[in-house]
Amino acid sequence: MSEEDQKPPVFEHWHSWYMLVLGVMLFQVILFSWLTYLFS
Amino acid sequence: MNVIDWIILFGTLLFIVLYGAWKTRGSKNIETYLKGDNTMKWWMIGVSIMATQASAVTFLSTPGQAMEDGMRFLQFYFGLPLAMVIISVTMVPIYYRLKVYTAYEYLEGRFDLKTRTLAAILFLILRGLSAGITLFAPSIVLSTILNWNIIATTAMIGLLVIIYTVSGGTRAVSLTQRQQLTIVMGGMILAGILAYRLLPGDVTFGETIQLAGELGKLNIVTTNFSLSDRFNIWSGLFASTFLFLSYFGTDQSQVARYIGGKSLTESRMGLIFNGLLKIPMQFIILFIGVLVFVFYLFNQPPVFHNQPLRIRATQADKESRLSAMENQYDFIYQQKQQSVNSLLNGIRKDDESVIDQSKQQYYSAKKMEDSLRTNYKAAITQIIPSAKVQDRDYMFLNFVLSYLPHGIIGLLLAVMFSAAMASMASELNALASTTTVDVYKRSIKKEASPGHYLRASRFFTILWALIAMAFAMLANMAENLIQFVNIVGSLFYGTILGIFLVAFYLKQIRGNAVFVAAIVGETAVLICYFFFYEEIAFLYYNIIGCVLVVAVSWLLHFFDKPAMKGSGKK
Numbered sequence: 001m002s003e004e005d006q007k008p009p010v011f012e013h014w015h016s017w018y019m020l021v022l023g024v025m026l027f028q029v030i031l032f033s034w035l036t037y038l039f040s
Numbered sequence: 041m042n043v044i045d046w047i048i049l050f051g052t053l054l055f056i057v058l059y060g061a062w063k064t065r066g067s068k069n070i071e072t073y074l075k076g077d078n079t080m081k082w083w084m085i086g087v088s089i090m091a092t093q094a095s096a097v098t099f100l101s102t103p104g105q106a107m108e109d110g111m112r113f114l115q116f117y118f119g120l121p122l123a124m125v126i127i128s129v130t131m132v133p134i135y136y137r138l139k140v141y142t143a144y145e146y147l148e149g150r151f152d153l154k155t156r157t158l159a160a161i162l163f164l165i166l167r168g169l170s171a172g173i174t175l176f177a178p179s180i181v182l183s184t185i186l187n188w189n190i191i192a193t194t195a196m197i198g199l200l201v202i203i204y205t206v207s208g209g210t211r212a213v214s215l216t217q218r219q220q221l222t223i224v225m226g227g228m229i230l231a232g233i234l235a236y237r238l239l240p241g242d243v244t245f246g247e248t249i250q251l252a253g254e255l256g257k258l259n260i261v262t263t264n265f266s267l268s269d270r271f272n273i274w275s276g277l278f279a280s281t282f283l284f285l286s287y288f289g290t291d292q293s294q295v296a297r298y299i300g301g302k303s304l305t306e307s308r309m310g311l312i313f314n315g316l317l318k319i320p321m322q323f324i325i326l327f328i329g330v331l332v333f334v335f336y337l338f339n340q341p342p343v344f345h346n347q348p349l350r351i352r353a354t355q356a357d358k359e360s361r362l363s364a365m366e367n368q369y370d371f372i373y374q375q376k377q378q379s380v381n382s383l384l385n386g387i388r389k390d391d392e393s394v395i396d397q398s399k400q401q402y403y404s405a406k407k408m409e410d411s412l413r414t415n416y417k418a419a420i421t422q423i424i425p426s427a428k429v430q431d432r433d434y435m436f437l438n439f440v441l442s443y444l445p446h447g448i449i450g451l452l453l454a455v456m457f458s459a460a461m462a463s464m465a466s467e468l469n470a471l472a473s474t475t476t477v478d479v480y481k482r483s484i485k486k487e488a489s490p491g492h493y494l495r496a497s498r499f500f501t502i503l504w505a506l507i508a509m510a511f512a513m514l515a516n517m518a519e520n521l522i523q524f525v526n527i528v529g530s531l532f533y534g535t536i537l538g539i540f541l542v543a544f545y546l547k548q549i550r551g552n553a554v555f556v557a558a559i560v561g562e563t564a565v566l567i568c569y570f571f572f573y574e575e576i577a578f579l580y581y582n583i584i585g586c587v588l589v590v591a592v593s594w595l596l597h598f599f600d601k602p603a604m605k606g607s608g609k610k
Contacts, residue, residue, distance in 0.1 A: 017309070021125050022121065022122065022125060024315075025121035025319075028320075029261070029273070029277075032260040033261040035258060036260045038253075040256070040259060
């Protein structure tokens, strides 16, 4: 295995798709918390 | 079941198997067989990832879980999108750069052969056990419901999977999973719509939701923290993230799904697809359970959901104890229905005092019902001592068979068989590639032609299928075996993830230290399982195993540098 291959993975950049996934995740947690509050 | 159901069931299954085998016929090289020739598009990868994770147990048990415990199981998946992003950013580029066939190949380059073999063997134990349970759990339920022989049911699922998995390898697995997931989700959504349409005509959708909410079934987010509580927002966001990092990042049955992508971007997009859709998909399945729960507020549910067993026990019950309890049950249901009607009136009038009073009546009737059901199950065990009386997994399928129209019944059974086949195919494929690449090719027969390794992969696919089938046929279902399918992963994933995290981020640590740390971590997790099962919920095993491997390997490296410095490449 070369030196290049052994490099730890580097966080490249805030790709917009990653932002979307995390945004949707946060939105879902908030939405479900609100629904739980609303209907219980 | 009538002739239409049988035609739909067998037509669907045969179409999938023949399509998969025909489309991938003539797979002649090991690269194509194990990695799918790097032709997979992002959406195919995403579908394949989702179909691999969702086994038949998901669709049999989850609606029943919602009917009994509400929707809080959804929190289990809250950490999944975060895990998808972390894996896309960190692990996928490494697998691509090294052009590996299995995740464990990377560990030899980074550490040494023994660490690679240890991780591969942990995986083989974990996945081999899971493949047996993946096959056993639906076989026991479907054979009981359909009154089939368990051995015939298990053999049928196993043989159908062998046909296309052995012939087409990874590509056949992914191709068939497209159809399987379409059938599974289409069938489940249709069942949900029909369950709603079976409700009394004057009950609106809003009232359905309010009824479920008032009776505690919309408890999606629970914030009480307890180490012994399996599903709350904390275990979902933190412990589950570790589980999913390990499952999607280091379990070959998932890694194989995305390393066969057309490019790095396609693989990452496939994981993101899963991150976006997994929670909504689980929400739909749980919500179907809630709709069936509301349906059973207006229609009397059976006292015991495993109908064939109930009938057998009733026939053998000479003292008519079961019939007497069923009469009592009818009476309790009438009380329960009165409280539900009163609750519905309270909701319609928006009258809090009526709602509270009706809920009290409902819960007191429910308490009597629960106690009667417990006694009923105990009586069945006395009449038939070998009977397994856990009936949660039968709730949804029993509803389907009793209330849905013909044709749809066949489709829903095809859903269960398809889901079992989809996840089993991925598991067999991963078990075969890990056995071939990490054990056979690396340590047993090092120099042979690609054709030889292709034949070996096919042989190991059949061998693992036979092991899974033998396990499923011989296993005697423990009461908690279906829960065990989730627990068994958590027993090993923490350790495997710890090894990979050290490999990625603690560059100075070498093979000896991580090998010892992995054994310490795995022992600690097994101690938690055998001695502290009640105190520590299984999701936390993932954190315990992972943190111990990282911490112990670092400590060993720090305190005993000469001995631990060995075994590993600079």
